[in-house]
Amino acid sequence: MVSLTGCDLVERLVRPTTAPTRTAPTSGAQPRARPSPTPLPTPSPTAQSSFSLLVTDDPVQYWSDPNDVTGLVHDGTFLWAATPSGVVRWSAAGEPRLYAVPDGLASQAILGIALDGDGHVWVGYSDHPGWSEHDGESWRTYDTREKAVEARYEAMLRAPRSDPRLWASRAGGTRVWLPTVDGMIKSYDGAAWRTYGPYSGVTRETWLVTVSREGRVWAIGEGVSTAMEGERWWDDHTFFSSIVHRHHITDAAVDDTGVWLAFTGPREQGGGVCRLEWENNRWRGYLHELNPAIPYQVYGVRVDRDGTIWLCGDGALARRSPSRPWRVLAVEGADVRSFARDPQGGLRLGSNQGIWLVPDGEDQAQGPWRVPTLFTGSKVAGIVRDAQGRLWIGTSRSVSYVDAAGGAEIVAEDEVLCLARDPAGSVWVGAATGLYRMGEDGLARQHDQSTTAVAFDAQGIPWVCTPEGQLLRLDASGPQVIADILALAGTLPRNMVLDTQGTLWLATARGLGSLSPDGAFHLATVEDGLLSEDVRAVALDVDDTLWMATAKGLARRRADGRWTRFTTESTEGGLRAMEMWDVAVDAQGDLWMATEAGVSRRTPQEADWSYYDVPKARHVLYDPEGVIWVGTDSGLYRLRADLLTAVP
Numbered sequence: 001m002v003s004l005t006g007c008d009l010v011e012r013l014v015r016p017t018t019a020p021t022r023t024a025p026t027s028g029a030q031p032r033a034r035p036s037p038t039p040l041p042t043p044s045p046t047a048q049s050s051f052s053l054l055v056t057d058d059p060v061q062y063w064s065d066p067n068d069v070t071g072l073v074h075d076g077t078f079l080w081a082a083t084p085s086g087v088v089r090w091s092a093a094g095e096p097r098l099y100a101v102p103d104g105l106a107s108q109a110i111l112g113i114a115l116d117g118d119g120h121v122w123v124g125y126s127d128h129p130g131w132s133e134h135d136g137e138s139w140r141t142y143d144t145r146e147k148a149v150e151a152r153y154e155a156m157l158r159a160p161r162s163d164p165r166l167w168a169s170r171a172g173g174t175r176v177w178l179p180t181v182d183g184m185i186k187s188y189d190g191a192a193w194r195t196y197g198p199y200s201g202v203t204r205e206t207w208l209v210t211v212s213r214e215g216r217v218w219a220i221g222e223g224v225s226t227a228m229e230g231e232r233w234w235d236d237h238t239f240f241s242s243i244v245h246r247h248h249i250t251d252a253a254v255d256d257t258g259v260w261l262a263f264t265g266p267r268e269q270g271g272g273v274c275r276l277e278w279e280n281n282r283w284r285g286y287l288h289e290l291n292p293a294i295p296y297q298v299y300g301v302r303v304d305r306d307g308t309i310w311l312c313g314d315g316a317l318a319r320r321s322p323s324r325p326w327r328v329l330a331v332e333g334a335d336v337r338s339f340a341r342d343p344q345g346g347l348r349l350g351s352n353q354g355i356w357l358v359p360d361g362e363d364q365a366q367g368p369w370r371v372p373t374l375f376t377g378s379k380v381a382g383i384v385r386d387a388q389g390r391l392w393i394g395t396s397r398s399v400s401y402v403d404a405a406g407g408a409e410i411v412a413e414d415e416v417l418c419l420a421r422d423p424a425g426s427v428w429v430g431a432a433t434g435l436y437r438m439g440e441d442g443l444a445r446q447h448d449q450s451t452t453a454v455a456f457d458a459q460g461i462p463w464v465c466t467p468e469g470q471l472l473r474l475d476a477s478g479p480q481v482i483a484d485i486l487a488l489a490g491t492l493p494r495n496m497v498l499d500t501q502g503t504l505w506l507a508t509a510r511g512l513g514s515l516s517p518d519g520a521f522h523l524a525t526v527e528d529g530l531l532s533e534d535v536r537a538v539a540l541d542v543d544d545t546l547w548m549a550t551a552k553g554l555a556r557r558r559a560d561g562r563w564t565r566f567t568t569e570s571t572e573g574g575l576r577a578m579e580m581w582d583v584a585v586d587a588q589g590d591l592w593m594a595t596e597a598g599v600s601r602r603t604p605q606e607a608d609w610s611y612y613d614v615p616k617a618r619h620v621l622y623d624p625e626g627v628i629w630v631g632t633d634s635g636l637y638r639l640r641a642d643l644l645t646a647v648p
Contacts, residue, residue, distance in 0.1 A: 053374060053406045053407070055406055055638065059643055060637065060639055060640075060643070061637070061638040062108055062636070062638075063374045063636045064085035064086075064378045065352075065375060065376060065377055065378045065395075066081075066085040066086065066096075066098055066371040067352070067353060067354040067371055067373055068083050068084055068352050068377065069081045069082065069083055069354065070082050070084070070110070070337050070350065071113040071163065072113070072339060072340040072348060072349075072355075073113055073115045073340055074341060075115060076119065077092075078091060079340065079342070079348050079355070080134075082110040082113035082350075083378075084109055084635050086098055086099050086101075086103075086105060086110065087099040087105065087113070087123055088371060090355060092342070098371065099139065104138060104139030105123070105141065106128040106130055106132055107125045107126075107127050109125055109126045109127045109128075109615070109634050109635075110123050110124070111123075111124045111125050111126040111165050112163040112164075112165030112166045113166075114161070114162045114167070115161070116152060117155045117156070117157070117158025117160070118158075119136070120152070120155065121133070121134040124163075126634070127615040129143070129144055130142045130144050130145060130147070133148065133152065145178055145180075146186070146188075149167065149176050150188065153188060157169045157173065157174070157175075164208040164209055164251065164253075165179070167209070168209045168210045168211045168217070169211065170213055170215065173215060173229065175188065177211055178209060179206050179208065179209050180206075183204055183206050183207065183221060184197040184198075184206060185202050185206055185217075187217075196234065200233060201225055201234035201236050202219050203220070203221040203222050203223040203225045204221055205221040205246065206219045206221035207220065207221060208220035208249070208252045210252050210253060210254050210259070211229070212255070212256060213256065215228055215230075218254060218259040220252050222246050223236055223237055223238050223239060223246075224236070224237040224238075224239065224261070225237070226259070240263075240276075240285055241285075242263070242265060242271075243261070243263050243274070244265075249261055250262045250263060250264060251298075251301050252301070255275075257277060257278055258275050258276050258277045259275070259276050260273055260274070260275050260309065261274050262298040262301040262313075263298060265297070269289065270296040270297055271288070271298050272287035272288055272294050272298055273285075273294065273301055273309075274286065293326035293327075293328050294311065294326070295311055295312075295313020296315065297313055298311050298312070298313040299312050299313055299314075299335060299336070300337055306321070306322070307322040308320065308321045308322070312336040312338055312339060312349075313336060315330060315331060315333065315334065315335070315336070316328050316329060317331065317347070330365075331349060331351065331356055331365045334352060334353045334356070334368070335352040336350070336351050337351060344360055345361075346358055346360045346362075347360075349365060351368065352377065352397070353370070354367060354369050354370040355367060355369040356368050373410075374408050374410075374636070375393050375395045375397075375410060375636075376395065376398035376410060377395040378396075378634050378635050379395055379634070380618060380619055380631025380632060380633075380635070381394040381395055381415075381416040381418075381619075381631075382416060383419070383620075383621040383629050383631050383636070384421045384621065385421070385623065386421060386426065386427045386438070387425025387426070388403070389404045390402065390403045391623075392419060393631070394416030394419035394429065395416060396416070397415060398410050398411075398412065398413045398414070399413075399414070399443070411438075412429075412443055414433060415431060415432055416430070417451060417452045418430035418452060420454045422460050423460045424460055426438060426439070428446075428462065429443065430450075430451030431450070431451065432450045433448075433450065435454065435464055446474065447474055449464075449466045449470075449472075450466055451464045451465070452493070453494070453506075454496075455495075455496045455497050457498050457502070458498075458500065462474045463482070463504065465492065465493055467492065468486065469484050469487065469492060470484060470485070471484070471485050471515070482515075483515060483521070485506065485513070485515075488513070489510060489511075489513045489521075490510055491508050493506035493508050493513065494507040494535070494537060495507050495537050495538060497538055497539065497546075499540055499559075500544055501517070501544065502516075503515065503516050505546055506538070507537050507538045508535055509533070509534055509535070510523060510525075511523045511524050511528075511530065511533040512524040512546075524557075529563025530548065530550060530555050530565075531550055531565050531567070532552035532553065533550075534550055535549070535550050536549045536550060536581050539583045539584050539585050539591075540585065541591075542585075542589065543558075543559060544559040545557070546558075547591060548583065549581060549582055549583040549593060549594070551578075551580070553566060553567045553568075553575070553578045554566040554567075554583070571600075571609050572609070572647050572648075573609075573611070573647060574600055574609020574610065574647040575593065575595065575600050575609070576596075576600050576613060578595075580593060580594065581594045581595065582594035582617075582619045584622075586622045588604075588624075589603075589604035590622065592621075592622050593620065594619055594631075595617060596617070598612055598614045598615075598617055599612055599617050599628060599639075608647070609646070609647040610646045610647060611645055612628070614630050614632065616632045617632055618631050618632055619631035622641070626642070627639065627640060628641055
């Protein structure tokens with residue numbers, strides 16, 4: 001059997017059996033219609049849907065999608081891909097080699113990738129302060145990024161193109177610039193460090209830095225700040241009007257007179273790219289809604305020395321040479337995140353579906369190259385275990401399972417909106433194309449309306465909520481409309497549960513909703529006992545005690561209406577973070593919580609707390625065999641329960 005945590009995936013390459021090609025218009029573009037959803041039945045023909053998963057006795061195992069490529073560099077011989085599952089090195093023949101923690105990486109959650117002037121590959125992490133370097137033979141990890149810069153200063157200074165997530169330098173310059181772990185800026189000139197923070201005018205929570213050929217440095221965080229190399233004080237600017245939050249920024253690049261920011265936007269609106277002109281202090285935006293040649297969402301931006309602008313985005317790679325219209329290379333259905341050129345001048349595109357190839361002089365993308373994967377897409381949307389003991393994983397792009405023998409299969413590829421288990425132990429999947437139940441013959445559609453949340457009553461009958469806010473009860477006679485949740489709560493539920501008295505409880509962004517059997521609706525807020533009205537998840541205990549995970553702590557409501565609130569302070573650190581995402585009660589009555597900083601457990605009788613830190617935990621499931629499964633935005637963790645640290 002093959003372990004997805006090691007490097008033996010090299011023999012398991014899934015080559016493009018159908019070799020699909022995508023033709024690009026030579027100039028401009030027609031408005032690209034958003035693809036309509038199709039029913040769940042089968043996985044993509046380019047994805048290996050069945051293979052073996054090796055579960056070991058290691059205290060911690062981690063899986064993600066090695067085809068979810070976020071960064072690419074080509075060293076002249078190999079193509080290197082940054083993914084949430086580690087680093088994949090591809091040969092010219094399409095043979096992969098996956099590097100992970102056992103190979104010397106500090107983590108598999110790769111944030112950025114770059115080449116230095118000696119051709120060494122560098123990666124940074126989203127959950128580790130240091131960087132790792134591959135010198136052509138092996139990986140070396142530096143505890144801090146400052147130590148890495150001091151060790152390889154000359155090579156970093158000569159980097160042909162760096163990554164703004166790691167460092168920035170310029171030809172003829174003497175400084176290497178980098179964002180710090182705590183959101184500031186540092187520079188190193190080979191002898192001394194200089195630090196720039198809010199007291200110097202640098203925007204808070206800076207995480208991107210880039211520098212122009214003339215030496216103008218740009219820092220991107222909660223805003224945009226800039227200064228010439230050597231200046232102590234920085235000018236601070238607010239974002240372009242279409243950028244609501246810094247988390248929408250995806251990349252940055254500079255030209256001779258300004259900075260370009262790539263950004264994403266709401267699903268119904270999309271994103272784009274914008275440019276801040278330094279001399280005029282003026283933003284100019286390029287949005288898909290105004291120009292269909294701009295990708296619907298933009299994940300990367302690059303500026304060549306001749307002024308050509310490249311945009312990596314939703315379904316396309318777009319470019320514009322000076323005084324020319326935009327040209328678009330379409331890669332339908334794939335999110336292009338990055339690109340690199342090979343020695344022959346061809347393009348290699350990194351996407352959420354793998355690697356695409358565009359030979360020099362051609363306007364068609366071929367591929368994708370893919371590595372076998374437990375699931376498609378790295379953002380885990382749900383974890384459940386069925387009556388047969390199979391673990392089911394829903395992600396932003398697939399449904400898959402792992403059985404007791406380690407057999408793994410991708411059942412279907414679609415966005416999972418909710419994942420649940422009914423009282424009989426069957427798995428239900430809510431997707432944009434409807435509600436599905438897993439049976440002996442695979443997923444069978446039970447309802448053809450998009451389903452965002454599902455709960456089950458005492459008879460095992462599903463209650464579902466649609467994106468339009470309709471609450472439906474799906475009994476044998478067909479769907480029965482119960483209520484309009486959107487009209488009652490003003491928002492859609494994140495999840496919901498039914499108690500033994502028939503009351504439906506809903507986690508919403510505006511509070512805790514309750515719909516009684518007689519149709520009465522109530523929305524509980526902070527005045528009722530919540531720490532925050534932003535309720536992310538709800539769970540019921542055996543005695544109808546209700547537990548709520550909120551953006552600012554844990555809340556409990558007993559059946560008699562009494563409320564209790566729990567914080568990191570009141571639990572002495574047992575609750576790992578106030579920002580919570582999931583709460584669940586296992587068969588023994590233990591309460592399990594997923595927080596921004598890790599997972600927590602609370603026992604029912606003694607109210608003892610214990611925890612284990614996992615970055616950005618979103619979903620948690622306890623296996624009675626002593627295993628904890630944790631879903632995150634970047635993959636799936638398997639933890640031994642004996643790793644938990646008890647709160648004294």
